[in-house]
Amino acid sequence: SVDFAEKALYFRDTGLVERNVENIESSFAADGVSSARKRRVKILALDGIACTKENIITGNYPFFRPLYLITRGKPTGELKKFLDWILSDEAQAIISAQGTVNLKEGEGLKEKFKLWEHTDLILNY
Template identity: 30%
Template sequence: MTSTLLRCAPLAAALVLAATAQAGNITVKGSDTLVVLAQKWAETYMSKHPDTKIQVTGGGTGTGLAALQNKSTDLCNASRKIKPTEQATCIKAFGKRPTEYKVCLDGLSVYVSADNPVKELTVAQIADIFNGKTTNWKQVGGPDARITVYSRENSSGTYEFFKEHVLSGKDFAATAQTMPGTAAVLQAVAKDKHGIGYGGAAYGAGAKSLKVKKDEASPGVEPTEENVIKGIYPIWRYLYIYVNPALDKGDIASYLTWLRGDEGQQVVKNVGYFPLPKDLRK
């Protein structure tokens, strides 16, 4: 009896693996900026494809890319492009560069309290606030009050994008308060009338997004869909999904095609981000 069970064990294991594959389990990990949208994508897709189960977690872009490299996630959500060193690690892990998909656009917004009278800042003024050079709101036309800077942890793709594209690679102020996610940044800013933070366009509830000026001579621009798609808003970006090319088939390929198509891009709009232009939905 025991020998019969032992002979059957490999077959049973194979059947379990086959059943798992048929069930269409997809794991998604990474950007906290994308986590709300990714959860809504998963919820909508599973309602139409009940045999597919999608599990979404955040943790930051860096965390998601590390999981992609060690093969503990199928898809990595990213709020910045993959770095050359991360690509190299992926090649070492699974023999190829991960496939990159642009999945939507975002106007990276600068948030202050709704009670703050400041309405617009230049990119240079924003940089000076976040690197600690400017410390009082009166230096940028606001009240005589010390500025409280809220930022993200360094595993965040949004942190890295903001550091590269707004701070020109300089460090954040030593006094910046590090928050665990974009939602936490916005909650802190909404409660602190002297606070300032940054995050994705979909997270603005409870705080006020500032108009951003490219320079002193330029007009202030709001992070609206039209301004982001036209490239008028100075701090815009694509948001991405990365996948091991060997996994980009079957249920995973179908899901990626769906979320970049018209239905998935309508979810993007409903959540508060900006859909891909039609020519990027292929």
């Protein structure tokens, strides 16, 4: 067993994570698939299952995370308009077209998502 935590680099920004994986030989990280696809990195297959949008939607690719929109309080004004729009069919189609699983596509993932049992090994958060 190798203790990676001893030599781990810590970043609060996924852009920095991606740049370091691009530039440091034998490095690896957990990252979002949408932004990783725009980089010179290899997205790994897990147990022979490729990280495709379809495999994420079906839950066959076992490594995924939900994203959340948060506000300081109850949204009002322009913020509420934006949030209403982001939930619209138009915005959800844009999200899907960009290669990200939208809300409808990801409906079945909620029951498949679980937090890692060994969260002490998650290093960049």
